[in-house]
Amino acid sequence: MSRQIGDVVLDLKKVSLSFGGVNALTDISFDVREHEIRAIIGPNGAGKSSMLNVINGVYRPQQGEIILRGQHFSKMNPYKAAKAGISRTFQNIALFKGMNVIDNLMTGRNLKIQSNLIQQALWWGPARREELAHRAKVEEVIDFLEIQHIRKTPVGRLPYGLQKRVDLGRALAMEPSILLLDEPMAGMNVEEKQDMCRFILDLNDQFGTTIVLIEHDMAVVMDISDRVVVLDYGKKIGDGDPDEVRANPDVISAYLGASH
């Protein structure tokens, strides 16, 4: 493999998050290294999605800090996260259903657009050149995800598996350095899962994108991730490479019940 796992790019220290009296996350620390595929697993309600939401600033943790490439963020917000190269997909697909695939992917380029509103409205000079350049980038994403045949189809008309792929495409259009995937394979059949795995491995390999993913399918997680964090009731109960995690007695009891 030419892919080399590098230094820590994202470090979470003692993060705690609560909603009223409910402790969603308690004292969680883990790190993510450059170019690695890092999985977060755990039973339902373990706090996995909350964890992702903390990373890209949707939720503000009451305690703890996030260190992104050496920069400390006690208050992350989605805009800062996006500017810093973090993009994500959602468990419930978050696309514009009435817009076609190209337009949805173009929204992923939004942050990178320089020209102002008036220039864009007139589609003149720099705005035109800029849009063509962005469109070319979007075409690369379309080619990568092999969705040429649905380029101009409204997203709402696509089957679920393809919508998931477009959702990933929109995240990729941002050219992220860190990609957060919230259950990318939920609800897919075996073939769609295989395709999705291949896309994740390919983009990690070709573009060196660091990937943090939540996934329920254990076979998939153990197969593709470099390191795995296990959460249960908002606490970290395991952390390490797939084999270590599989052998961890706490993890086994969390998944199979206390007495096994």
Place this chain on the structure above:
Amino acid sequence: MPETASSQALDTFPRLLLNHARVRGGKAAMREKDLGIWQCWTWQGVADEVRALACGLAEMGFRRGENVAIVGDNRPRMYMMMTAVQSLGGVPVPLYQDAVANEMLFVLVDAEIRFLFVEDQEQVDKVLELQEQLPQLKHLFYDNPRGMRHYTQPFIHDVRELMEMGRIHNRNHPDLLATAIATGSTDDVSVMLYTSGTTGKPKGVRLTHNAFISAARGGVEFDHLTAEEDILSYLPMAWVGDHLFSFAQAMVTGFTINCPESAETVMNDLREIGPTYYFAPPRVFENLLTQVMIRMEDASAIKQKMFHYFMAVARRSGAEILDGKPVSTADRVLYALGNFFVFGPLKNVLGMSRVRVAYTAGAAIGPDLFRFYRSIGINLKQLYGQTETCAYVCLQPDGEIKFDSVGKPAPGVEVKIADNGEILVKGPMLLKEYYKRPDATAEAINADGYFMTGDAGIFDDEGHLKIIDRAKDVGKMANGAMFAPNYIENKLKFFPYVKEAVVFGDRREMVCAFINIDIGAVGNWAERRGIAYSGYTDLAAKEEVYGLIQESIEQINGELVGEGLLADSQIHRFLILHKELDPDDDELTRTRKVRRGFVAEKYGVLIDALYGGKDSQFIETAVKFEDGRQGKVAADLVIRDLKTFGVAGREAA
């Protein structure tokens, strides 16, 4: 033609290419959609890339006369590689890209492939799977570098490396390619196509430059094709039809071939390119029509009314107008209106606005389907040919279209019917030989130089050839008349209510039939009439359904009377089977062809009842359900007599 003076020399594909580069170097030769934009290669561009490829192969130690396998979707560089190989006196061997590794193995070994050019990672992986069984394989080139970064095997190369090497080689040996092309002869083998081999191992069919160029020139002349045509190249490159249309004819005339972006985008690409010359197997035309009909049902009432009104006009006069036959002025005016409101927009949606000539072949096409396309003004025609004849034997001439014939012998082709009904053909387009199979070659070409097609056919009064059946399936009835089961079964299957049919009559005094109804179509029909039924077996036994099928078969009997030799094949008695014929029960092959012998044996008691004059017969049959369980289906089947027609000049049967 300005090239007439030098046309003597234009007798191999590489020479044709050089000529195009000279005469129309700036004109588009190939297009491919990549990253959403149609990329274009001019004839000069193609010639340059072919030169780089050929010189690269020469540098790698390519030997004159050797075979080079090409595996992938239709891509410009795949077509270029063919000419590059031909330039060096080699033989390109295109393979079906969707074949699994083990199916590829036979061809790769048989053709002693040392150089292999594939499209992408998927194909490379297949080859690597076989690597140990391919000791002779020296170099593997790929076109699409995606996913290939970690393949470090020294014999795998990006085709761009090969071309770079070729460009350097060309600078050092500028005359090599010209000499190689000058050395080539029109009687050299230009391509080897493997027959699919439904029986036994595939055979490599060796076809010369002269064969394909003659076939291409004949077709071009016949349909007045020019360098201005556009064609969409989307059918497998290993198939003789694609080689004739997308390669040989393009090389002969200099028209443009367009490669789709991916297999899924073909319909979109078709609409964007708007080809003027189009080829598709019948099932593609059928799917398109189904899509149109489904969408029409969702259209508003006004649109539906318009559509049905003008389609009725088209059915009445469209095909006649296309054929230039006399049509009343009123109908002409209505047709013109229909063209403006319905047919024109419809053709546009289908991507066929610019189509001047469209062909179909490969399987029987239903007359209704065929008539639909012709009636909206698409010049759809049928052709007949096989791999061994460059897919060039018969073509339907403009204005002389008959729905049930494949047309007249093509220019330069001699066709005759042997005593046993088999079609024999002779002409410049015949194969040179089967690769390493002199026995098969001797079997296929008779002492007089005719190729034996294995198909049975008859000429009608106007010299149109009608294909009846595979020659080996054609039998004789007790009175000596010809019996062609597939022909009759196909006629039956053209009725939407009939799913499968099996007819018997070989060495018997009359023809009888088993029918499988189409549960979808007949079920729909029954619902509209308020006939309740519980499942296939129940529906198949209904009195009304028997009546429906009886009407259809009697209509066929009426048609058969007019077909001379086949008048004795009228169906006398039939029954509707109590279960659907199924590949799981070994009654059909996986490609859904009836296994006649097996069915006859399994249902022997029914056949005895048909010929024994009984009115009904009880039968119990073991079946396999989809979940693998075994079960039994039993029924008391009704047998019905049918009306038959007397043949003129003879007593009624």
